[in-house]
Amino acid sequence: MVDSEPAETIALELRGIGKAYGRGANAKRAVDDVSLRVRCGEVYGFLGPNGAGKSTTIRMALSLIRPTAGEALIFGRHPTEKGALARVGSLVDGGTFYGFLSGRDNLRVLARTQGGDGARIDEVLERVELDRDAKRKVKGYSTGMKQRLGVAAALLDNPDLVILDEPANGLDAAGIQDMRALIRGLAAEGKAVFLSSHLLHEVEQICDRVAVVHKGKLLREATVGELLDVGDALRIEAEPGDAALAALGGRWPAQRTETGLTVQASRADTPEIVRQLAAANVDIFAIGPDGHSLEDIFLTMTRDSDA
């Protein structure tokens, strides 16, 4: 973190924020000393298993829950300050709405509560493709439709910071793809997007930076690239394995895995390795960087944390 960073570029900052329920020795720490910064123009993933403290952290940022330690700052201001949350749009709990009102009336209520006139209602409904169902009562909406209405509500006041709690919940494959494009589009417009998820694949695809939380603690904060980077190694699927090991062993340390070989070599070594294997009459089926998935890394981190 760079302290000299202009405040205006930091949309959300959490400073040692924590929430404990109960007091004394019996206190349960739902969130413990979490610090992070979300900048304008980036998608920041808040990753953790169910019960990790993601939603509690988001609720503290939105002033729904009072932190028992630390603070949240929205564009440098405390969320309880007048107008501090005016630049924030949020989706919490998959979109909570008045079931007895239509989708459009829900947005009208929200727009009025925000002090606006609802001029953007049609635009946001169209953006989440709910314009045709806007007159229907929300109690008749599917989970995915409520989720999309939640996104519409989050975007209603054209916020600079969008906070989305599990935005892909309840969406089908096409809906997830649309949501992904929408979120990347928001970042491209210069908005900061802070999203929580337990869907590692989603986070890997759309986030610029990621914070991994487990049992209320921040385990690591990094770019997705940094998290996935495990050094120079190539994964090779080749047969016969013994011949491949013999061909490479002298120059590049290699070891057998369940699916082939892991070779300590850089990407630039790939052509030479292929030549060596071909010269040794080894059949090559696949070769590429031995990257770990975010899932592997996440599971390793949370396992280490448990230990």
Next chain:
Amino acid sequence: MLDAVYAEALKLRRHRATWLMVWIYPIVVALILIGVLLYGAVAPAGEAGTTATAEQWINNTLIFWEIPKSAPGRFLIAGFAALVFAGEYGWNTWKLIIPARARWQLIAAKWVVVVGFVLISLIVTDLIGLIGELLGSLQGEAIPAGVTIGALLEAHIRAIGFALAPILYTVAFAGLFGVLTQSILATVILSIALVIIEGLLPLLAVLGHNYMPGISTPLIEVLPLYHVANVMAWAKGQGMTLALGPDAAIGFSFGASLAILSAWIAAAAAATQLRFARQDLN
């Protein structure tokens, strides 16, 4: 702040519970009026009833302002207030609106809407009643001499003023119960219990004076139960003297009871705001 009130009104104006607990009065009175007028138009003319004085006639037109003073009327007001204050917890919608507006304004908007809707409903009902009297006079029931628009207006404004005390009291405590219990049902039960205890006050006062004379009298004097009843009694022209036993009674002036009741309403409102301001919404 006006936007918050508008949003709250937008949310509730056509809710089923609002129809059942608030808009029901003008609807029912209008239907009864239409029925009576139709009957009057087709029924044979009967004997003329006892002619009322101007004062009696005006007092008769104030009947709808008895609603907020009656137990059933206050049950409905409490029910509506319970829906408005505790509904957001049941619907899980505080999360939608809290980031959009200061918490104190959201609560203040709810008070304005509950009291405003009840007053609008009763004023419309009152007007329908007056129109009914006017139309009735065209069918033969003459308006007594001495009934002037000025006298009518003065009596009705006075009636609204007296009706405000039980309305505000009921809403203030239902709002507090709503924020404390976060449940519509619990709020309704507590609010109804409050009205029932108020009705049992004469009995409770006698029992209390008999068994705990040192405690019960100061309690009655300080708690709002007697004072809300006393203010409503003063609306009819005479205060309420609460007999504690053969040798003891409590009787407060209108001003004193109104001041104590106002303090309780303000305290309940402040407690609601303080509790809500510090409440975690998971």
